Amino acid sequence: MTTMKVERRPEYWPGIPHVEYKGSSAPLGFSFDFYNPDKVIDGKPWKDHMNNSIALWHLRSGLSDMFGGNTRNIVFSSDPFENSVHWLYAMEEAAVKLRMTHFAGHDNDALWAGISLKERALTMPRIEEVLLEIMDRSGLKPLWWTQDLFTAPVFRDGAATSPYKDVQELALAQAFIALRTSKIIGAPGHTLWGGREGFGSLLNTRISKELDAYANFIWAVYNYGEKIGYKGDYYIEPKTFEPTIVQYDADVATIYAFLQHYGFAKTGRFKINFEVNHGDLGGKRAEDQVALAIHYGILGSIDGNQGDSPVGFDTDRQAADVIIPAKMFMPIIASGGLGKGGINWDAKARGQSHTVEDLFHGKILSLDTYAQGYMIAMHANRLLEPMLNQRYSDSVLCTDNALTDPEAFLRQMAEKQPLELRSGQQEYYERLFNKAMAAAYAEMAA
Ligand code: XUL
Numbered sequence: 360m361t362t363m364k365v366e367r368r369p370e371y372w373p374g375i376p377h378v379e380y381k382g383s384s385a386p387l388g389f390s391f392d393f394y395n396p397d398k399v400i401d402g403k404p405w406k407d408h409m410n411n412s413i414a415l416w417h418l419r420s421g422l423s424d425m426f427g428g429n430t431r432n433i434v435f436s437s438d439p440f441e442n443s444v445h446w447l448y449a450m451e452e453a454a455v456k457l458r459m460t461h462f463a464g465h466d467n468d469a470l471w472a473g474i475s476l477k478e479r480a481l482t483m484p485r486i487e488e489v490l491l492e493i494m495d496r497s498g499l500k501p502l503w504w505t506q507d508l509f510t511a512p513v514f515r516d517g518a519a520t521s522p523y524k525d526v527q528e529l530a531l532a533q534a535f536i537a538l539r540t541s542k543i544i545g546a547p548g549h550t551l552w553g554g555r556e557g558f559g560s561l562l563n564t565r566i567s568k569e570l571d572a573y574a575n576f577i578w579a580v581y582n583y584g585e586k587i588g589y590k591g592d593y594y595i596e597p598k599t600f601e602p603t604i605v606q607y608d609a610d611v612a613t614i615y616a617f618l619q620h621y622g623f624a625k626t627g628r629f630k631i632n633f634e635v636n637h638g639d640l641g642g643k644r645a646e647d648q649v650a651l652a653i654h655y656g657i658l659g660s661i662d663g664n665q666g667d668s669p670v671g672f673d674t675d676r677q678a679a680d681v682i683i684p685a686k687m688f689m690p691i692i693a694s695g696g697l698g699k700g701g702i703n704w705d706a707k708a709r710g711q712s713h714t715v716e717d718l719f720h721g722k723i724l725s726l727d728t729y730a731q732g733y734m735i736a737m738h739a740n741r742l743l744e745p746m747l748n749q750r751y752s753d754s755v756l757c758t759d760n761a762l763t764d765p766e767a768f769l770r771q772m773a774e775k776q777p778l779e780l781r782s783g784q785q786e787y788y789e790r791l792f793n794k795a796m797a798a799a800y801a802e803m804a805a
């Protein structure tokens with residue numbers, strides 16, 4: 360492995376132009392049909408509402424699935440370090456061509472398989488230099504950075520929640536090194552996806568030991584962050600299952616309980632990185648999970664993609680169904696937007712779509728799909744808000760005299776019966792939502 364300066368190539372994705380907005384009546388090509396990154400919405404460009412982020416691992420992905428190997432094999436150099444640096448430059452070019460403003464990655468996406476801890480510690484500063492160079496040149500920003508604590512065979516039984524101390528310690532050392540990267544590149548988020556933190560069978564598992572170990576691990580990461588001056592948030596990424604059957608970070612409510620129980624909530628620094636396909640796996644709709652996280656003040660960022668309802672695994676499909684982001688963006692927009700979070704494209708083309716053209720069509724599809732969703736959500740909020748205000752205008756926390764004079768309250772209630780049966784009007788709301796779609800498309804075509 361050489362660690363000499365790697366010469367950036369003039370182009371990594373020849374044949375792919377800079378993708379611009381051309382509108383839906385333009386012929387289909389490497390252009391946006393709906394997403395107009397520079398269009399000003401509520402005082403800032405659309406791209407700054409989305410904070411679209413390229414995921415390094417899906418760019419490098421060979422598109423294998425659990426039944427077959429790679430269908431795409433892009434190698435820039437036979438030297439693993441050089442190859443990794445070229446991939447970082449290729450990420451920069453892809454993000455710039457796609458008008459993405461952010462990037463996200465695991466430590467291992469920027470390194471190579473099977474790297475030792477010692478080599479990792481030596482190589483990471485070189486990688487950080489390249490990331491800083493890329494940020495400086497292109498204006499790209501990190502959305503979040505993370506550590507891969509699930510690929511190495513020793514993590515099969517869990518990393519932080521492995522029963523074995525040496526494995527737990529290895530996970531911690533790796534997380535420290537990755538957190539240092541987050542600090543150096545100024546990532547607003549450091550993601551802690553549980554990976555293999557969970558179990559397959561209670562027969563060989565002590566959940567109290569594992570959950571306590573998980574909390575100790577996260578506290579140690581947090582303490583290290585405070586020591587080195589990491590200023591960002593920590594994102595826990597819910598996933599109902601896969602690869603384990605019971606994941607300790609199964610969903611928003613499970614994570615919220617964990618954060619409360621182990622005292623993390625009081626730091627105000629622990630948030631959710633919600634991934635749409637992870638919700639699908641457990642039958643949880645994105646809009647509901649996101650709304651819940653917003654309510655508890657812990658929505659950090661979104662991993663954009665989608666699943667396929669008949670299958671029970673994480674397909675990480677490029678987003679194609681407009682209604683999913685439309686409904687998800689409604690609570691996000693109503694709460695003031697994603698802030699320093701964004702949409703990280705944890706998504707890839709299907710294995711049979713293995714060409715470079717497919718790769719870019721996939722990303723354009725996703726960006727256009729979420730843009731349509733964003734615009735629909737904005738219009739839907741406008742149409743539904745007055746109805747919702749009306750519906751809840753009479754809602755109170757607790758009727759006054761139920762607290763001060765419960766007996767009088769009971770007598771009054773007896774007089775009030777039976778109550779009028781009011782309509783929830785779900786279908787009426789759904790019709791309004793459809794109208795919002797028409798308004799959104801009219802605005803996008805204007
Ligand atoms: C796995 C997944 C990860 C996390 C980061 O399902 O979503 O890529 O986003 O580790």
Ligand code: CO
Pocket residue numbers: 596634662705
């Ligand atoms: Co993810």
